[in-house]
Amino acid sequence: MKSKVITITSGKGGVGKTFTAVNLSIWLRQKGFNVLLFDADITLSNSYIMLGSKQNEKFYNFLSGNSKIQDAVITSPYGVDTITNGNQIIDINDISKEKIKTIYCQIKEMKKKYDFIIIDTPAGYSNYIYNFYLISDTVLFIINPELPSITSFYKIYKNFYNNIIKKYQKLISGIIINRCKDVNSGIETYKVIIELLKKRMKEFNRIYNPSLTGIILNKEQEVKTAIQKRIPAIVLYPYSTLKGSFDLICNNLIN
Ligand SMILES: Nc1ncnc2c1ncn2[C@@H]1O[C@H](COP(=O)(O)OP(=O)(O)OP(=O)(O)O)[C@@H](O)[C@H]1O
Ligand SMILES: [Mg+2]
Numbered sequence: 001m002k003s004k005v006i007t008i009t010s011g012k013g014g015v016g017k018t019f020t021a022v023n024l025s026i027w028l029r030q031k032g033f034n035v036l037l038f039d040a041d042i043t044l045s046n047s048y049i050m051l052g053s054k055q056n057e058k059f060y061n062f063l064s065g066n067s068k069i070q071d072a073v074i075t076s077p078y079g080v081d082t083i084t085n086g087n088q089i090i091d092i093n094d095i096s097k098e099k100i101k102t103i104y105c106q107i108k109e110m111k112k113k114y115d116f117i118i119i120d121t122p123a124g125y126s127n128y129i130y131n132f133y134l135i136s137d138t139v140l141f142i143i144n145p146e147l148p149s150i151t152s153f154y155k156i157y158k159n160f161y162n163n164i165i166k167k168y169q170k171l172i173s174g175i176i177i178n179r180c181k182d183v184n185s186g187i188e189t190y191k192v193i194i195e196l197l198k199k200r201m202k203e204f205n206r207i208y209n210p211s212l213t214g215i216i217l218n219k220e221q222e223v224k225t226a227i228q229k230r231i232p233a234i235v236l237y238p239y240s241t242l243k244g245s246f247d248l249i250c251n252n253l254i255n
Contacts, residue, residue, distance in 0.1 A: 003111040006118050006253065007136040011152025013123035015144045016178035017041075019223065019233070020216070021120035022050040023242075025080045026232045027250045033115040036073065038107055039084040040132060041122040042092055048084050051076045052230040055086040063095060069106040078235060081114070092128055100128065108135045125156045133164050138172045138253065140213055144179050145189040154196055157210070161201065165208050174213030176249060186215030214249030217241055 008021045018041070025037040039045040048055055053076035062072045072083045110117060119136070121129050133139055139160070143153045153175075164171060175193065180186035190212045197204050219233075219242050226233035234243045 001115060001254075002137075003114060004116055004137045004253075005108070005111065005135055006116060006138045006140060007121060007132045008118065008140050008142060009121040009129060009132075009156075010123050010142045010149070011125070011154075011156040012144070012149045015123075015142045015149055016216070017123070017142050018047050018050060018120050020140070020142055020176060020178060021118050022047055022232055023234045023246050024250060024253075025051075025116070025118045026078050026234055027246045028116050028118075028254075029079045030234075031250075031254075034113065035080045036110060036114045036117045037076075037080050037082045038117065038119045039082065040119050040129075042085050042090050042095075044122070045085040047082065047120055048076070049230060050227060050232060051078070051080065051082060052232065053077060053082055053084070055084065057086045057088070059083055059085045060088045060090070063090065063099060069103060070110065078232060100131075104131050104135050123152075125159055130163070133160065133171070134168070136171060138174065139164075140174050140176055141210065142176050142178050143189070143193065145177055145181075145185060150189070150193055150196065153193065154200065157197065158201060161204070161208070169208070173208075173210040174252075175210045176214045176216060177212075178216045179218040180215050181218060183215055183217075187212070190215075213252050214245060216245040216249075 008017045010017050025035045029035045039047040056074055058072035061067055062069050073081050076082050119132050121132055141153055143149050177186040177189050222237050222242055223233055226236045234246050
């Protein structure tokens, strides 16, 4: 199987990018794939909590020295390799352009070693995030079924469509609706999103519709307990509907 880079992103913050990135990585690892999770939300990195892993200074050493980003990899308790910032407060604007460039290049190089590289981005749209799209095979947009999340998605997708999809047609984009009341409401939200794209983007071409990669239910108690215990939700609840959501999403991604 060809190695894949999957970037997980969103317009609005707090919609479940990190939750999805962590559990997706764990699911793929449980199936025997070699997985690297890169926490690209450098300033506010928190994937290590949901992953049950530890903060470390290796990524900071990479940023401040001459080591390769490969040297910043640590293996988390459930077998996913990860690169994450530690305790240092890093303003992305303070990192040199050259250093940022080496992140994209060296992450891409690691496709040789991993079956999947999952990139958890900060929210919003910036040049920094845009360049992760360019090294990706798949970009997944996480959306909550509320209007602010849908309209933020529309804003970033418009740029994404005009600057990326039209130029790099091989790149696949998908939507995951997270925190849904039930599956039907997730499907309804997806329909609303596609209608919005059709209505607002005159030249929107149906061939490049972002597909519905999956729907994740809102499971406050389970997710809260998993985070408190620092155990990935699908490990703590292997027979739950949450795990079922990830089965569908990940089977979509590997097939
Ligand atoms: N399916 C879900 N059911 C219940 N709670 C959820 C679900 N997904 C995420 N959450 C909750 O939402 C909060 C935000 O999730 P997460 O940190 O993954 O979002 P994010 O998009 O990565 O945020 P940020 O933009 O700050 O990086 C988490 O604390 C988690 O408790
Ligand atoms: Mg996050």
